[in-house]
Amino acid sequence: MVNVLTGLGAVVTPSALLWNLIGVVIGIVFGALPGLTATQAVAIFTPLTFVMPFTISMSFLLGIYCGGYYGGAITAILLRTPGAPGNAATCMDGYPMAQKGQAGKALAIAVMASWLGGELSALALMVGAPALSLIALRFGPPEYFAIGLLGLVCVAGISEGNILKGVAGGLAGMLLATIGMDPISGRPRFTLGIQGLMAGVALIPALVGLFAITEVLAKAEQMELGKKDQLITEYDIALPTKREWWESRWTLLKGTIIGVIVGVLPGTGPTIASWMSYQEAKRSSKHPELFGTGITEGVMATEVANNAVTGGALIPLLTLGVPGDSVTAVLLGSLMIQGLTPGPLLIRNNPALVSQLFWILIIANAFMLAIGLGAARAFPQILRIPMRILLPIICVLCIVGSYAVNNSLFDVWMVVLIGFVGFVASKFGFQVAPIVLGFILGPIIEPNFRRALITSGGSPLVFVTRPFSLGILILAGLLLAFILYRQRSGGVAGEAVKEPDMA
Amino acid sequence: MNDRDIVGGLAVLVISVVGLVASMRVPSETTTQFGGGFYPGFLSVCLGVCGLIILVEGVLKREKVPVPKFEWGKVLPVLGSLVLYCLLFPILDFRIVTAIFLAICMFAFGVRRPLQLMAVAIGGSLVVFYVFTLGFNVVLN
Structure with a gap:
């Protein structure tokens, strides 16, 4: 208790609060711009923290961290262009909500759910750090493969209309992710001798191409020259009702738990958490057929989970020295700049450290809520710009954002190519979301799948003889069976469910 | 079928x-x-x-669903201007190539007022350039 109060006293100083606020604003801006992510923002601003004391540097960087994970939801909802991979799932219901004139409400829900997930995950960091990190310590390749497989089951869940096409899309995404360096031997694979493919197809260009360029081409096709062509002509600024919150209480709780647990597992991150939470919300919903059509629960599920990752991802970082996601990987460097070496001894030697980080997260999320709610009225104005002006500007942001990741012109070409392929695929009923999910999960599944088989001498029994791996695989099997059963029994209205508007 | x-x-x-x-x-x-x-x-x-x-x-399948039709007349101008943008990106100054792209793309979408075309093309390219270069330290030629 003394440590908790000491931590609070250390972080509630004018300079720490100011830097926390600046960090949140920077994080939201980076998160909202397609191609720029929270990871990049933390990486860019880490050198600035050289000269800062520990509390101020962490206030600044964790502010960026929290703001960045929410910021991507803004463009995901308004433009169907996730600012960051972790917000890709928010497109599923956020964008349809904006199309229905509920952009302000969707943004308010996103920030409130993000706030809730962030605050609860900070609590999880404070309370559950040692226990959760002990479990994660036992995970090896079979468990990570099983987690990847569990994430892949989500493909079936998010495949509206035709599960088979969704699975095919997921497999195509996984196949796309195999281009580049073989993760085990380090040899180039399917690169066709092209230098730009040696490191594989980069995630941001693939995401921007599949979500944004596909949508731009679809919108261009639908556009009637000379007609009023705003993406939305009206929007509300209503906040979600108490009843909507109450009805979504289990979705929010489960999303938070999923976010924290996924955050704890090294090498995962908000993308997997948000898809898993979305799938779970849909699975357990009384009206699963409404998911994807623009319902509040869909936005809540994804946003609560991706921000719940923030606290969870700090747990293995602080206790094991293993980053839970890409941002915490950069934060690892930031801690070392401050002379701290994350690992089992860090908390023992610095007992007030966790409580300081806890309060920094609490405050950062509060700033994020205030800024997000204030901006929920302003952001939808973007969509009142006529489409004939907005679409070219989106194209420029996509191109520059993708170029900015690696300063690579090759990535820019990939955006256009993948966007065109995504557009053609969507016309044939293959949705882009499963392709994206397969592309994200592929690099987690392949190395762990092969490593597990290699270490077991080729025996697939390795996946079912370890209790954690077996448990996760059983869970994945049950989830898949449930989804298939519900589709057959008409729970999900099969072909009757509308595919995205570009189909 | x-x-x-x-x-x-x-x-x-x-x-x-x-x-x-x-x-x-x-x-x-x-x-x-x-x-x-x-x-x-x-x-x-x-x-x-x-x-x-x-x-x-x-x-x-019994229900007849035809092969989807593509409105190439609307899609190709966007795709073409994107390809042109990528081709000119390493050759010309970022501000110039972005202004050209914005102007061509908007024209293809039916914007005909010269003032609007010029204002959005030049203003848009400058805003994007300075936000990314000064704000985010991205190197754009």
Whole structure:
């Protein structure tokens, strides 16, 4: 208790609060711009923290961290262009909500759910750090493969209309992710001798191409020259009702738990958490057929989970020295700049450290809520710009954002190519979301799948003889069976469910 | 017959065959049977099965769904200006190439007022340039 109060006293100083606020604003801006992510923002601003004391540097960087994970939801909802991979799932219901004139409400829900997930995950960091990190310590390749497989089951869940096409899309995404360096031997694979493919197809260009360029081409096709062509002509600024919150209480709780647990597992991150939470919300919903059509629960599920990752991802970082996601990987460097070496001894030697980080997260999320709610009225104005002006500007942001990741012109070409392929695929009923999910999960599944088989001498029994791996695989099997059963029994209205508007 | 699914299934089959052939050409390590081609080959086979089922379902379906039509007249100008943008990106100054792209793309979408075209093209390119270069330290020529 003394440590908790000491931590609070250390972080509630004018300079720490100011830097926390600046960090949140920077994080939201980076998160909202397609191609720029929270990871990049933390990486860019880490050198600035050289000269800062520990509390101020962490206030600044964790502010960026929290703001960045929410910021991507803004463009995901308004433009169907996730600012960051972790917000890709928010497109599923956020964008349809904006199309229905509920952009302000969707943004308010996103920030409130993000706030809730962030605050609860900070609590999880404070309370559950040692226990959760002990479990994660036992995970090896079979468990990570099983987690990847569990994430892949989500493909079936998010495949509206035709599960088979969704699975095919997921497999195509996984196949796309195999281009580049073989993760085990380090040899180039399917690169066709092209230098730009040696490191594989980069995630941001693939995401921007599949979500944004596909949508731009679809919108261009639908556009009637000379007609009023705003993406939305009206929007509300209503906040979600108490009843909507109450009805979504289990979705929010489960999303938070999923976010924290996924955050704890090294090498995962908000993308997997948000898809898993979305799938779970849909699975357990009384009206699963409404998911994807623009319902509040869909936005809540994804946003609560991706921000719940923030606290969870700090747990293995602080206790094991293993980053839970890409941002915490950069934060690892930031801690070392401050002379701290994350690992089992860090908390023992610095007992007030966790409580300081806890309060920094609490405050950062509060700033994020205030800024997000204030901006929920302003952001939808973007969509009142006529489409004939907005679409070219989106194209420029996509191109520059993708170029900015690696300063690579090759990535820019990939955006256009993948966007065109995504557009053609969507016309044939293959949705882009499963392709994206397969592309994200592929690099987690392949190395762990092969490593597990290699270490077991080729025996697939390795996946079912370890209790954690077996448990996760059983869970994945049950989830898949449930989804298939519900589709057959008409729970999900099969072909009757509308595919995205570009189909 | 569902022509849309027949063509879609065929396309998936072609991708899976290409993937399988390419996987078989990946040199395998001598120490293990699970070389670089094993996993993509496995994925290609699964993809092929999916493609085949989509194809067969498309043939057997009673409802008639035609192959989707593309409004190339609307899509190609956008795609063409994107390709042109990529081609000129490394050659010309970022501000100039972005202004050209914005102007061409907006013109293709039906913006005809010269003042609007110029204002958005020049203003947009300058805003993007300075936000990314000064704000985010991105190097844009």
